Amino acid sequence: MNISLKDYISIFIHQTDLKITNCVKEQLAPFNLAPEQNLIMLLLWERDGRTQQELAEQLQKDKTTITRMLSSLEQKGFIKRVTETCDRRSMRVFLTEGGKKLECKIIPVTEGFHKAVTRGITEEELAEVRRILTKMQKNIH
Numbered sequence: 001m002n003i004s005l006k007d008y009i010s011i012f013i014h015q016t017d018l019k020i021t022n023c024v025k026e027q028l029a030p031f032n033l034a035p036e037q038n039l040i041m042l043l044l045w046e047r048d049g050r051t052q053q054e055l056a057e058q059l060q061k062d063k064t065t066i067t068r069m070l071s072s073l074e075q076k077g078f079i080k081r082v083t084e085t086c087d088r089r090s091m092r093v094f095l096t097e098g099g100k101k102l103e104c105k106i107i108p109v110t111e112g113f114h115k116a117v118t119r120g121i122t123e124e125e126l127a128e129v130r131r132i133l134t135k136m137q138k139n140i141h
Helices: 009-031 035-046 052-059 063-075 097-117 123-140
Strands: 079-083 091-095
Touching: 009 035, 009 097, 035 052, 035 063, 035 079, 035 091, 035 097, 052 063, 052 091, 063 079, 091 097
Parallel strands: none
Antiparallel strands: 079 091
C-alpha cells in the first residue's frame, strides 16, 4: 500500500494544531502570555489555588514542564506559588492582582478565537470531533 503524506491523519492534526497555536500566540503576545501559559491562567481563573500537581494532570504535562511554565508566569508577576504547610513538597498556585486583572482582557480574546475557529461548525460536529480525537488518544495509550 502506497500512502501519501496527505493521507496521514496525525500529520493533518499536527498541521491544524500548529496553525491554531501560531494564531493564539499572535493574539496573546501583547499580553506577554504564551499559549500554554494561558492554559494555566484559564485553570486558575476557573479555580484559584490549584496545586502544581493538579495543573500538571489537567494539562497532561510533566512536573518539570509545569514548574518551568509557572516560573515564567511568576517572573511576569501573574502568579505566586505557596508551599503547603502540611506537606512541604506540595505547592499551591495563586493569582496575583496582576494575574486577576489580566482575566478581563484575555477571556474576550480566548472566546473570540474560539468563535473564529468554530465558525460554521455545529455543536454536533464539535462533539463528533471531540469523540473521534478521544478515540485516537485512547488508541495511543
